[in-house]
Amino acid sequence: MSHREVMEALTGLLLAMFVAMLSSTVVTNALPAIVTDLHGSQTGYTWVVVATLLTMTATTPIWGKLADLFSKKGLVQVALVIFSIGSIVAAFAPNMGVLIGARAIQGLGIGGLTALVQVVIASMVSPRERGRYSGYIGAVFATATVSGPLLGGVIVDSALGWRGCFFMVLPIAALAFVVLQKTLHLPVVRRDDVSIDYLGATLIVGGVSVILVWVSLAGTDFAWVSVPTALMLAGGVALIGAALYVEGRVAREPVIPLHLFKDRTIALATTASVMVGVAMFGSTVYLGQYFQLSRGMSPTEAGLMSIAMVGGLVVSSAITGRRITATGLWKRYLVGGSALLVVGLALLATIDAHTALPVVLGYMAVTGLGLGAAMQNLVLAVQNSVEPRDLGAASSVVVFFRSMGGSIGVSALGAVLAHQVASQLGAPGHSTGDIPDLGALPAPIRALYEGAMGDATGHLFLIAVPFAVLALICVLFIKETPLRTHFGPAETAAPEATAEIEELEGLRAEEATA
Known part of the structure; x- marks a missing residue:
């Protein structure tokens, strides 16, 4: 395909990716207001995020496998429809339970959009040229990440309220659907021996879900060392073990082809993706909460603060993408990005309720530079190492493990945050991790809560640092293969x-x- 043809097709794909990313970031600064309005807790706050990540994680490999079997354009459009249904349900949610369920439906669609955009781009351009287009993906990712919190904050502070955050993505999803219909024309490769691994997919979903539920409830609803803990751990491990058996021995078309991990690059890149997911999602998702509940900002002001991190992300993503296309070399950018991520998270681990805001913004910019150079290029490294027939599955496997790391990180660190704040306050009404309305609190209690939230947020970044270090170690041991110019x-x-x-x-x- 010529550059013009690729750009025309890319327009609809980038719109689809934009709406998927926007749906995640637009609620970031709305969550404190949502949880307060629906009388939720810190656990509820966590699960509004985790529900989307979990279903996105669990279905990403399935979407990737379907892309190897059916029309890629049709699958992207189906994902957009599923996402829109979830958005409508979320907009009318009367309580936290319905909202969490709706976010899970959104995650089904986001999983498809996240995996399929990578797969379609990989089927249009060679690995060497892909760095050029990775810059566009990074720019869209950055735009959604910057505009999401800002739009979310403005909408929450307006007459629309937090429900407007879910309505606003619907016109963009509809536009993406129409543009894709007009611009994306790919040959459909149909196979007679189609086999979808529903059993493996169900076991994967079940195992990951049980472990995440245990992580988020342990320490609040029951003790870490208790009968429920033993039962949930045993159940989760058994389900994951059964999934591995099915994927390796039973399934004809496994959603996660285990043979891929015999390749050193794929094994190390997917491990690094898990660690990046824990560090990125698990720590940064709570920054909006930090700015509002520890620094007393409005949702709009909290959205403005996110520009620092995303500015770093878009700059490093664009520059490294162009450099990779020009030279065909990518490992140096992965190593540099991973190292910057370690430094950024270590710096953010020092923040509290009284850290000067310019200092916090500087630390966020460093973290963003690291994420921009590392995150997208891990997918590129894997795509350069696989057979064309495994391209969809391999691309989605990397995204799957990154999202799984994010789900685990958000769930675990959310539980840590609730425990830290509750233990520091020790006040009635906060022992269950309730998120209060700061404006309704007496000044002394408000000051205590803001201080506890600030200290707990710094602690979250400290926990995230070792995971970023492990990602850096994995990247160091990846063997660089120059990007090929064919398929x-x-x-x-x-x-x-x-x-x-x-x-x-x-x-x-x-x-x-x-």
Whole structure:
């Protein structure tokens, strides 16, 4: 495809990705207001985020596998419809239970959009050229991340209230659907031996869900060392073990092909993706809460604060994407990004309720620079290492593990946050992790709550640092393979390239002799 044809097709894909990212970021600064209005707790706050991440995580490999079997354009459009249904239900949610359920439906659609956009782009352009288009993805990601909190804050502070945050994504989703219909034209590869691994998918969803429920409820609803803990841990591990057996021995078309992990690059990149997911989602999702509940900002003001991190993300994503396309080398950017992520999170671990705001914003910018260079290029490294027939599955596996890390991080760190705040306050009404209306609190209690929230947020980033260090270690051991300029596997490209070089050297030798 020519650059113009790719850009036309990319327009609808980027709109779809924009609405998926926007739906996640637009509620960030609305969550304190949502939870207060629906009489929720810190656990409820956490699960409004986790529900989306969980269903997105669980279904991402399925969408990736479906992309290897059916029309990619049709699948993207189905994902947009599912996402829109979830958004409508969320907009009318009367309580926290319905809202969490609606967010889970949204996650089904977001999982499809997140995985399929990567797969479609990979099917249109070679790995070498993909860095060029990764810059556009990074820019869209950054725009959604910047505009989401800002829009969310403005909407919450307006007459629309927090429900407007879910209505606003519907026109964008409809526009993406129409643009895709007009601009995306890919050949549909149909196979007669279609087999979808429903059993494996169900076991994966069940195992991850049980463990996340245990992490978020332990320490509040029951003790960490208790009979419910033992039962949930045993059940979760058993389900995941059964999933591994089914994926490796039973399923004809596994949603997670285990043979992929025999490749060193894929194994290390997916492990790094888990760690990046824990560090990124698990810590940054609570920054909006920090600015509102510890620094006393409005939702709009909290949204403005996010520009620092996303500014760093868009700059590093755009620059590294262009450099990778120009040179074909990518490991140095992965290493540099991972190192910056470690530094940024370590700096954020020092913040509290009294840290100067310019200092906090500087630390966020460093973290954003690291994320922009590391996150997208992990997918690129994997796509460069697989056979074309496994492209969809491999791309979605990386996103799957990153999202799973995010789900675990948000759930675990949300539980830590609730426990930290409750233990520091020790006041009636906060022992269950309730999120109060700061404006209704007496000044002394409000000051105590803001201080506890600030200290607890710094503690979350401290917990995230070791995960970022593990990601850096994984990246250091990845073997760099120059990005190929064709769609075949790297190992089959090498002999052809060697033959061409030998032929050229032979011709030069003949000329020299003549």
